[in-house]
Amino acid sequence: MKENKPVLHTVLTPSLLPLYNASDTIVVIIDVLRATSTIATALYNGAKYIIPVDSVAKCIELGQMPDTVTAGERDGRVAEGLQHGNSPLEYTRDFIENKILALTTTNGTHLLSLALNQDAGTIITGSFPNLSAVVNYLTEQNRDVLLACAAWKGRINLEDTLFAGAIVNALQNRFEINCDASRMAQMLYGEAGGNLFEFLRTREASHYRRLSGYGLEEDIRYCLSVDVASILPVYREGKLIAE
Amino acid sequence: MKENKPVLHTVLTPSLLPLYNASDTIVVIIDVLRATSTIATALYNGAKYIIPVDSVAKCIELGQMPDTVTAGERDGRVAEGLQHGNSPLEYTRDFIENKILALTTTNGTHLLSLALNQDAGTIITGSFPNLSAVVNYLTEQNRDVLLACAAWKGRINLEDTLFAGAIVNALQNRFEINCDASRMAQMLYGEAGGNLFEFLRTREASHYRRLSGYGLEEDIRYCLSVDVASILPVYREGKLIAE
Numbered sequence: 001m002k003e004n005k006p007v008l009h010t011v012l013t014p015s016l017l018p019l020y021n022a023s024d025t026i027v028v029i030i031d032v033l034r035a036t037s038t039i040a041t042a043l044y045n046g047a048k049y050i051i052p053v054d055s056v057a058k059c060i061e062l063g064q065m066p067d068t069v070t071a072g073e074r075d076g077r078v079a080e081g082l083q084h085g086n087s088p089l090e091y092t093r094d095f096i097e098n099k100i101l102a103l104t105t106t107n108g109t110h111l112l113s114l115a116l117n118q119d120a121g122t123i124i125t126g127s128f129p130n131l132s133a134v135v136n137y138l139t140e141q142n143r144d145v146l147l148a149c150a151a152w153k154g155r156i157n158l159e160d161t162l163f164a165g166a167i168v169n170a171l172q173n174r175f176e177i178n179c180d181a182s183r184m185a186q187m188l189y190g191e192a193g194g195n196l197f198e199f200l201r202t203r204e205a206s207h208y209r210r211l212s213g214y215g216l217e218e219d220i221r222y223c224l225s226v227d228v229a230s231i232l233p234v235y236r237e238g239k240l241i242a243e
Numbered sequence: 244m245k246e247n248k249p250v251l252h253t254v255l256t257p258s259l260l261p262l263y264n265a266s267d268t269i270v271v272i273i274d275v276l277r278a279t280s281t282i283a284t285a286l287y288n289g290a291k292y293i294i295p296v297d298s299v300a301k302c303i304e305l306g307q308m309p310d311t312v313t314a315g316e317r318d319g320r321v322a323e324g325l326q327h328g329n330s331p332l333e334y335t336r337d338f339i340e341n342k343i344l345a346l347t348t349t350n351g352t353h354l355l356s357l358a359l360n361q362d363a364g365t366i367i368t369g370s371f372p373n374l375s376a377v378v379n380y381l382t383e384q385n386r387d388v389l390l391a392c393a394a395w396k397g398r399i400n401l402e403d404t405l406f407a408g409a410i411v412n413a414l415q416n417r418f419e420i421n422c423d424a425s426r427m428a429q430m431l432y433g434e435a436g437g438n439l440f441e442f443l444r445t446r447e448a449s450h451y452r453r454l455s456g457y458g459l460e461e462d463i464r465y466c467l468s469v470d471v472a473s474i475l476p477v478y479r480e481g482k483l484i485a486e
Binding site: 012013015016019153154155156157158161178179180181183184187188191203204205206207209 | 256449
């Protein structure tokens with residue numbers, strides 16, 4: 001029987017991306033704690049667009065433009081010289097509406113440049129706050145998909161894997177999934193059983209430990225909340241904009 | 244409280260190995276279907292030693308030595324020019340006792356050379372047929388451990404992850420494990436609930452599908468059998484020998 005479904009793969013860490021074909025493919029960038037949750041939230045609350053950049057210096061430079069907020073973190077903390085951090089809770093409508101956000105993060109922006117180098121067909125960003133928007137878009141498009149986890153300095157992490165699992169779970173009947181990483185992600189998401197926060201806490205997820213050590217439990221809870229910022233960030237000519 | 248336990252990490256695919264320190268560390272090479280299961284079985288059944296090599300040509304050349312069997316696979320099938328394949332069931336005592344086995348495989352030998360390049364402290368091989376031998380050795384040694392999965396052409400696979408999970412499960416109280424890949428492996432092993440074969444079959448593991456497509460279900464069942472070849476293969480000066 002000929003399979004006519006589009007193909008879905010999960011890439012659990014950026015260094016594995018070159019093993020997969022990204023052209024003519026939708027690449028979903030996943031950095032649950034906290035870059036892609038922040039991106040969805042800022043756009044949902046009316047930011048004009050987001051400029052993801054790979055260096056703090058470039059971010060500071062972009063801050064010279066009018067109506068531009070600079071933000072970013074290194075190793076989970078506000079990077080020196082930037083105005084704001086990577087907490088989605090900072091980006092309320094009052095603060096971010098009609099502004100431009102220049103953002104640099106430890107892992108997410110690195111993965112984005114890898115995807116660009118590989119000539120990705122379309123790049124979008126995914127997080128629990130915009131889960132359904134991502135699922136609906138992938139369903140409508142009916143094209144091949146790579147779920148690309150930003151991980152932590154190359155090492156696989158649980159929270160990005162769980163988000164990939166949520167997508168696999170929603171799309172499993174619409175895509176051909178001959179990919180152990182996708183199946184593993186789906187099983188782990190199933191095991192979390194709807195309580196992602198408790199799952200990360202009790203399983204001693206490494207980034208949960210890192211962020212909760214900084215007193216960021218409220219951030220983590222928000223980043224695990226489904227559909228609270230229901231919007232689709234799409235990358236176009238250097239900018240993430242709301243579709 | 245100071246942690247004095249040794250550290251354990253799981254590396255789900257060879258390309259992530261450079262992210263970890265391998266020196267002064269025991270690296271466990273894991274290639275469940277089927278290289279490390281075959282290695283344990285051949286040594287358990289009395290092979291003098293095994294020479295892992297990275298090319299078919301080199302394997303054929305070693306076959307000129309007396310009492311040497313050449314074996315290996317590429318993409319799951321016997322490689323052209325070699326006498327035997329990578330099925331552990333071929334290596335009965337009648338056949339392999341007192342012989343030397345020159346072995347080349349798709350993924351396992353590649354991972355071994357990476358570990359050597361990284362100056363690994365000690366290299367051993369692990370598989371379900373020698374699970375307890377590995378657990379006992381790691382317990383006694385009380386040194387840092389990397390569980391290194393051979394994967395499939397760089398892509399993460401379920402069966403190697405499950406074996407890593409079995410080790411993590413056995414050693415979790417003796418090691419410091421701040422490693423999401425280890426926790427994920429352990430959860431998946433827990434979910435398999437003692438029936439690894441059914442787990443791989445029903446979860447549509449990609450390598451299960453590949454091998455069962457070649458009629459190798461009996462091989463897969465053997466490779467998932469715990470402690471049927473209870474021996475510890477250790478790498479020393481180009482050879483895998485029984486400790």
